[in-house]
Amino acid sequence: MSVDVKTLIHEGAELTDRALEALIPSAETVPNSIHGAMRHSTFAGGKRLRPVLAMQAAATIAGSVPRGIENLGAALEMLHTYSLIHDDLPALDNDDLRRGKPTCHVAFGEAIAILAGDALQTRAFEVLAGLECPPASTVKIIGLIANAVGTVDGMIGGQVLDIESEGKKPTPELVEAIHRAKTGALIRVSVVAGGVFAGATDEDVARLDTFGRKAGLAFQIVDDVLDMTVDSAQLGKTAGKDLATEKATWPAVYGIEQSERDAAALIEEAFAALAPYGSRADGLKSVAQYLVERKN
Amino acid sequence: MSVDVKTLIHEGAELTDRALEALIPSAETVPNSIHGAMRHSTFAGGKRLRPVLAMQAAATIAGSVPRGIENLGAALEMLHTYSLIHDDLPALDNDDLRRGKPTCHVAFGEAIAILAGDALQTRAFEVLAGLECPPASTVKIIGLIANAVGTVDGMIGGQVLDIESEGKKPTPELVEAIHRAKTGALIRVSVVAGGVFAGATDEDVARLDTFGRKAGLAFQIVDDVLDMTVDSAQLGKTAGKDLATEKATWPAVYGIEQSERDAAALIEEAFAALAPYGSRADGLKSVAQYLVERKN
Known part of the structure; x- marks a missing residue:
């Protein structure tokens, strides 16, 4: 692939950041505390992967990244950030640190x-x-x-399945159901919504949906593997936490080597769904490839 | 007015309940606990006032209650219920009882x-x-x-202004700002959204907005007065709590008698905005009248 993926991701993230900056009220807007808190967590070093996926899915359909899609990206990132803030609460995961910074309730x-x-939702x-x-x-x-952000x-x-499963021995079915829903659904819909924004037909939507479903699962498997193999400093959060709390993860069921093979196979299947678009899908594919090969 | 307001409210509430029943997944749908919790709080004896206001606002524009508006009503009620669940949490108002039943986090x-x-949002x-x-x-x-459910x-x-003001002496400006935002905005938008659903013009929207703003403030003043004058059994929640926690309320600033006069004057102003609709607005006006005259 000829696309410089780091440039693609960097430019997409910058575009998203500018949109978020414009769309979330300033910390000087009354009532101040809530806007400060929304900004604290939104601008905490997130990689803006969902917006970038939406932009590249749109480019796959339209031939280039359409004007105005950064607001769709910003909305996806707000939903992702909202879920992290609530996940980190004492009553849920009780995490003090996220991307190396104090979590929202700590601050x-x-x-x-x-x-x-x-409010971010x-x-x-x-x-x-x-x-x-x-x-x-x-x-x-x-x-x-x-x-995609709902209960079914x-x-x-x-998130609820994850809570209900803690302390139980994870089965393959349960792990896949949790991954598909908890993180997979928002990634999948980022790809599909990007396509719809760009004018996708029903056939396009079906292809993007297949791509998003398989790639989203691959990303989560890679996340699970990284949690077990990388130390906290590199990860920017508490490593090994999934294992310590007996969370239902892919490597807990299949082991690390099989997990890595599964992620690679899923990405190949995801790419196959984009075959009809030829080189127009290069941006989307390169971002997905980058995500499964990342080391933190 | 010739409209039987109790029948109007009862029929609107029934229509809303049937829609909510169909729109919220059953407690047998996986994951069960979340659907059980959503239903616990949604079907806890709410009066469905926002849906009824939306329906009667639509009837003011369209001449009768339009088909399908019960789903708009159900969505408004879901938003109202979500706000109650989060308000009642230990980190916020820490209420164990709501409408005489255990609050969501207690159950x-x-x-x-x-x-x-x-999930209700x-x-x-x-x-x-x-x-x-x-x-x-x-x-x-x-x-x-x-x-209307956001931060500005x-x-x-x-809700944030309310939290930030606890323990401070309430000023008239602060009390009005809290009321306008915390409960007023959703009531106001219920009326306006009902109108838009029924095909309201910009001029209609402006009139309904004036009505909704004034009537919403009047309802909240009546709520505040009831909190100070009615006992817990009649109210279905802990009475006098606003005073005990030094909440910024209307009677705390103006006293009970002035508050009652203010509510009556606001309703008169709200009605004036509906004058162009003649008897087509009778349903909407009768519901508003009922709400400011209620005793619990």
Whole structure:
């Protein structure tokens, strides 16, 4: 592939950051504490992978990254950030550190952290309602994204399965269900929503959906492996935590070597779904390849 | 007014309950705990006032209650319920009882209560994306509602102002800002969104917005007065709590008698905004009148 993937990711992340900067009220806007908290967690060094995937999926359909898609990317990142803030709360994972910085409730207190997560979800849907695309596409994108962050095979559902499974021996079915829902669904819908923004047909949507489903699972397997093999400093969070709390992870069921083979095979299958687009899918494929080969 | 207001409210609430029953996954749907928790709080005896206001606002514009508006009502009620679940959490108001029943975190634990609130917000936007009205109206409704439950003069912003003001002496400006945002914004947008669903013009929207703003403030003043004058059994929640925690309330600033006069004057002003609709607004006006005259 001829695409310089680091440039693609860097430029997509910059575009997303500028959109987030414009879309989240400043910390000087009343009431201050909530806007400070929203910004603390949104600008905590996230890689903006979901926005970049949405942009490259859109480029696969439209031939180039369409104008205005950075707001879709920003909304996806707000939803991702909201889920991290609530996951880190004392009543859930009780994490003090995220990407090497104090988590939202450590910095702002539990009440404001709960409300900052709530508000990031709300703001995401408000931003989606303002997307510069035909109203029918906007409505479709909102419906798909809400479904992907919901309880039935969506992000919250995966979080609940994860909580319910702690301390139990993980089965292959359970691990796949958690991964598909907890992190997979938002990645998958990032790809699909990017396509819809760019005018994807139903056939395009089906292909992007296959790609997003398989690539999303591959990314999560790689995450699980990294959690077991990389130390905390490199990872920017507490390493080995999944094992310590008996979380249902892919390597816990299949071992590290098989997990690495599974991730590679899933990426190949994901790429096959994009064959009809030829070189127009190079950007999307290179980002996915980069994500499964990363070392932290 | 010739409209039997109790019948109007009862029928609107029944319509809303049937929609909520169909739209929230059953407690047997995996993962069970979250759906059980969402249902526990959604079906806890709420009066469905926001849906009823949306329906009667729509009838003011369209001449009768339009088909499909019960899903808009259900979404409004999901948002209201999500805010109650999160308000009741130990880190916020720490309430064990709501409408005479255990609050969500008491019944299901704190983690599931946080996620149930999250999921009700998500499901509300998913339901709105599926409304049976033109896509441009749907997009407008979603944008208005997201704004009304957000941080800038919206529901979450009011909640944060309320938290930040505890223990401080309430000023008239602060009390009005909290009321306008915390409870007023969702009531106001219920009226406006009902109108948009029914095809309201910009002029209609402006009138309904004035009505909703004034009536919403009047309802909240009545709530504050009832909190000080009615005992817990009648109220279904812990009475006098606002005073005990030095919450910024209307009677705390103006006294009970002035508060009652203010509520009555606001309702008169709200009605004036509906004058152009003549008897078509009777349903909406009768519901508002009922709400300021209620005794619990």
